[in-house]
Amino acid sequence: MRSFNPIRLLSSRSSYSEKLPDHGGPNGAAAFNGQRGRWAFASGTTQRLRAGKVSLRMATAAIAFFVLVIYLFSMLFSSSNDNLIPEDETSAEVHANTRYWEVFPRLNGYYNGVKTLVKWQDWIPDELQRDYWGYMNDESRRSGNSSLEDGSSARLAALPLQPKIFNPYPPYNSSEWLEEHYPVHQCFIDERETQPAPNMFVFPGVPQNMVMPFFGSHDELGLTNGICFERFGRLGPYGYGYNAQEGGLGLGLRSEQEGAETIWQTQKKVDYRQVDWGLAQERCFEKNKQRFYTPAERQSSLKKRSDPSSGAARGSGGKKKLPRTAYVLRTYTGFEYTAHEIITLRAMINELSLKSGGEYDVHLLLHVKDDTIPIWTSKEVYQKVIEENIPPEFWGITTLWSVQQMRLYYPGPFGEPPANIAGQEIHGVYRSAHFALQWFAQEHQEYEYIWNWEMDIRYSGHYYEFHNSVIEWAKQQPRRGLWERNEKFWIPAYHGDWQNFTRFVDKETLDMGGLPVWGPVSFPNSGMLESPPENSPPRSYFDDDFEWGVGEDADIITFNPIFDPGKTNWVFRKDISGYDLNLPIPPRRCAIITVARLSRRLLDMMHEETYIGKHSAFPEMWPPTVALHHGFKAVYIPHPVFFDRKWPLDYMDQVFNYPENKINSPFGWGEHNWLGSSFYYNSGFSGALWRRWLGERENDEGGASAEIEGSGRMCLPSTLHHPIKNENMPES
Numbered sequence: 001m002r003s004f005n006p007i008r009l010l011s012s013r014s015s016y017s018e019k020l021p022d023h024g025g026p027n028g029a030a031a032f033n034g035q036r037g038r039w040a041f042a043s044g045t046t047q048r049l050r051a052g053k054v055s056l057r058m059a060t061a062a063i064a065f066f067v068l069v070i071y072l073f074s075m076l077f078s079s080s081n082d083n084l085i086p087e088d089e090t091s092a093e094v095h096a097n098t099r100y101w102e103v104f105p106r107l108n109g110y111y112n113g114v115k116t117l118v119k120w121q122d123w124i125p126d127e128l129q130r131d132y133w134g135y136m137n138d139e140s141r142r143s144g145n146s147s148l149e150d151g152s153s154a155r156l157a158a159l160p161l162q163p164k165i166f167n168p169y170p171p172y173n174s175s176e177w178l179e180e181h182y183p184v185h186q187c188f189i190d191e192r193e194t195q196p197a198p199n200m201f202v203f204p205g206v207p208q209n210m211v212m213p214f215f216g217s218h219d220e221l222g223l224t225n226g227i228c229f230e231r232f233g234r235l236g237p238y239g240y241g242y243n244a245q246e247g248g249l250g251l252g253l254r255s256e257q258e259g260a261e262t263i264w265q266t267q268k269k270v271d272y273r274q275v276d277w278g279l280a281q282e283r284c285f286e287k288n289k290q291r292f293y294t295p296a297e298r299q300s301s302l303k304k305r306s307d308p309s310s311g312a313a314r315g316s317g318g319k320k321k322l323p324r325t326a327y328v329l330r331t332y333t334g335f336e337y338t339a340h341e342i343i344t345l346r347a348m349i350n351e352l353s354l355k356s357g358g359e360y361d362v363h364l365l366l367h368v369k370d371d372t373i374p375i376w377t378s379k380e381v382y383q384k385v386i387e388e389n390i391p392p393e394f395w396g397i398t399t400l401w402s403v404q405q406m407r408l409y410y411p412g413p414f415g416e417p418p419a420n421i422a423g424q425e426i427h428g429v430y431r432s433a434h435f436a437l438q439w440f441a442q443e444h445q446e447y448e449y450i451w452n453w454e455m456d457i458r459y460s461g462h463y464y465e466f467h468n469s470v471i472e473w474a475k476q477q478p479r480r481g482l483w484e485r486n487e488k489f490w491i492p493a494y495h496g497d498w499q500n501f502t503r504f505v506d507k508e509t510l511d512m513g514g515l516p517v518w519g520p521v522s523f524p525n526s527g528m529l530e531s532p533p534e535n536s537p538p539r540s541y542f543d544d545d546f547e548w549g550v551g552e553d554a555d556i557i558t559f560n561p562i563f564d565p566g567k568t569n570w571v572f573r574k575d576i577s578g579y580d581l582n583l584p585i586p587p588r589r590c591a592i593i594t595v596a597r598l599s600r601r602l603l604d605m606m607h608e609e610t611y612i613g614k615h616s617a618f619p620e621m622w623p624p625t626v627a628l629h630h631g632f633k634a635v636y637i638p639h640p641v642f643f644d645r646k647w648p649l650d651y652m653d654q655v656f657n658y659p660e661n662k663i664n665s666p667f668g669w670g671e672h673n674w675l676g677s678s679f680y681y682n683s684g685f686s687g688a689l690w691r692r693w694l695g696e697r698e699n700d701e702g703g704a705s706a707e708i709e710g711s712g713r714m715c716l717p718s719t720l721h722h723p724i725k726n727e728n729m730p731e732s
Helices: 056-078 087-097 137-143 176-178 231-238 260-265 277-291 295-300 300-305 339-354 380-390 391-395 401-407 436-443 463-475 482-486 498-511 600-611 621-632 651-657 669-675 685-694 703-708
Strands: 163-167 201-202 323-330 359-365 398-402 449-454 556-558 596-601 634-636
Touching: 087 669, 201 231, 201 260, 231 260, 277 339, 277 359, 277 391, 323 339, 323 436, 339 359, 339 391, 339 463, 359 380, 359 391, 359 436, 359 498, 380 391, 380 398, 391 398, 398 436, 401 436, 436 600, 436 685, 449 600, 449 634, 463 556, 482 498, 556 621, 596 600, 600 621, 621 634, 651 669
Parallel strands: 323 359, 323 449, 359 398, 556 634
Antiparallel strands: 163 201, 449 596, 556 596
8 A cells, every 4th residue: 555655745855864763753742651651552532433434545635634734834833943943854853753653543452351262263353353444344244253342342251261281392202202312301490309390371262353463473483373371371380370478479369360270270389489590400401411512512513503414413322412502681780670570580491491401591691780899809799799689599590790890801992983872981781781791602601502681571472482483493594685584574464475575575685786695795894804614605696596594593583673774873873893984884784672592603703803803883783793794694583573553564564664764764763663562672562561461450441350340361472572661560
């Protein structure tokens, strides 16, 4: 629907000033209320026009008139000021900051509860049962389906489906598994081995009219579809839903909980009061260490990594050996560990480490903000800092670092960047959070991969299923067109399946005369480190039939597109240090939100570039840029991302994939388009949706009474939520 482009109503100019985005926008108050920390949902009255079906043509005309009035009014108002902003700058700012998406109809299927569960084959998404302006289409009327809208019309006496144990792990005890792999020995939480790592539960269905994701796909990534996760099945095994006297955390006791007793009838409640997660992970690894590479064996496996035909590394008896992974969460002194934070960490350790037989170790990397504390000279001081800042059960998984330590580890001088917008020194955490991760990797040679995770991310699904699925999916991605695909958002309902999208992006790149990235990139420089020889392409781009890279593990995995910041007005795009300022700025890539999986090979190269080359860049730009320069395999994962409103798909494609100019980029002034999404650094909807899922009353909607009187507690598909800045108790 290219005709639906309200931006084209405003004049587009090539001249504009560069400044931070104005989240307030010229069209009224911000949708995200920073003071309350709450997402301002559109009210029902603003989401529906008068009774009767309104045609898309009339609706488009109405929006066009509305935008035009705002534009003319803003021009009239600006003309009355003495210090006029040039017309081209004013129109550019109006272009970029106007929130056209706020007029799109709200999607309510998220809030239908467990009493509305249906089997996968009977599910009708909210997007498909309504026409563009929120009225039921003819097919939905005939079938009798209607949106339950927050459960207000559902008064069901019993749950239509019952929760089941969810087990996404390989069949460790099967003869087929044991023919190729070493046995996996069960791990326990306690030293006496009386408490095994608990199971989590799902519902084998979805709430009727649950919304479809706009970006990405569960099916494509190999994530289980047709199931949903509610708070008791997801969090109950880790202390949710029972009190402190039983070893729980006392959360959710006053909220709607029909059917939750199934969890405790199937497995006993875990008493977490005396748990030491550091020792639990160590015991698990010791029982299963035969399964994994040693650091020495890893060196001999490098050839096999880049040559899938050579097969996986083998141990005695021809059994496959696996790499180990560190799952590192970055935290800092003074951080508040709420009950929800504790439950999240317990879930990660249970699902990633203990239940997998030690494939992962979960770590807390604690930034000691006071540089005067000599953490590297005294064991007593070191332990005291941990005990004053970390809950006791996590003391054994905590590693300290400080900025002063990084100054010693990565001594300068570093050259100045073209622009230091942050105005901070290069060793500071804001500009170089990756220094600590690089140091950690050098200190822990036992890990082949390191996940760099953040404390304000939540995942409604199962951690092992998610991470294992995205790793395997990234491994199968061909390198041809990979950097170009990494820049774009895949909208399945618009682009078709992933294979079609892959071919489309490749053809589009070549048709537009673009030069695809193929191996390490060359650019004017005054001295660069040598790239690993195995990163050089085995054949030319045009001779490769999407073969190179298939079966090769990704060196960096991200959850937002890996874009060229030089094509946007992203504020930190010129913060790249140590390169010759007399030459053009080196080519760069960036992925907003620093969450990523990084390989040992890439981390070693980042370390050498920093220590030897004296090079660095802003944290979200550094790992992808090193990968670009040296030909490492980088993959953006098209995970499911939801939006709170029903965007027209071709308009969404235009806004996110084809902005009119660099300032309209969704990574520049156009970043307000993310406010209604489930995953971005500035998302407001993400936190609101998560709190509603927890049973909290949000913006005068939901809460315990509404769930009890309506369709019950929410049940969401597996979804990454970011950022989550607060998680209050459900209100009665």
